[in-house]
Amino acid sequence: MDKTTDTGGEKDPRPLIEQIETDIYSGKLAPGMWLKQIDLEERYQCTRLTLRHALEQLQARKIVQRVPNRGYYVPSVDQAYANNVRAARAHVEKSIVDELITNITGESLARLSYLASVFSETLKTGTLPEQDEANLAFHRELLTACKNPVMIEIIWDLRRRVPLSAQRASNTPAELERSARDHFEMIECLRTRDADRLRVVTERHVGARPVQR
Structure with a gap:
């Protein structure tokens, strides 16, 4: 400082x-x-x-x-606000899908596969901080294929608007397992250069959670 x-x-x-x-x-x-x-x-x-x-x-x-x-x-984060942030993030991340597919390398795909496996394993045996770090590591590697630093900054800014405590509160075991499967499906979309499918998976992966009544 x-x-x-x-x-x-x-x-x-x-x-x-x-x-x-x-x-x-x-x-x-x-x-x-x-x-x-x-x-x-x-x-x-x-x-x-x-x-x-x-x-x-x-x-x-x-x-x-x-x-x-x-x-x-520090304000509390209600679910409606969190959903708005996730919707904005999904919109931004879908907008860079074509660039990710164009720029992804074989080395990065191999790295993503390894990190997806690490995240999946931490859901079974890891602590919450280990799960958080494994998830962030996957997304950091994914964004290396985006060459627009402003877009990357916007995505990370949106991620940080929902604190980890609020994210964890809405993450059920089933949702975490789905997130792990999404990682592998995103890798397959990149490998096969299926932009339309990757946009669908990204929307599902990032998208809003149902509001609790």
Whole structure:
């Protein structure tokens, strides 16, 4: 967090923004938690000015919320919001299917097959963090075939808008097993260059969950 801007030696808030967002996504800063500035300054070893700029930008992206005269807090994620995020992500990921098929390599397909197997195995014997990391590793490798860094940034931004705790709450064993099967089917679509089928699988894999009544 020691980057500075060109003027006045002010700290660049971008590394701090990324760290706070990562901690919200992972649950270290849990939904409902008030973000006391003095605690965050100590936690991240940053100045109040840099922290304020970071929180303002996170508020603009709806990662945190602010109550006048009280401060910032981590909002809870309801299922309707999570579904809207998933729908947006599915739309974006379907839009790069043709590019993925064009750019995928044999080496990347082999890597994806290995990572899909790792994720499938963690569902049987792994911890929740191991399952999360195995899933993310598969999708990181998948996105290496996309050569548009802005699209990749948008996809990861959308992923981080639903914290892991909220994702886990809606993941039944059957849905996790389906996700594992989707990974293998996505690989087969890439191998056979079946763009239409890959879009269908992507929609199913990312798509919204039924709202609980």
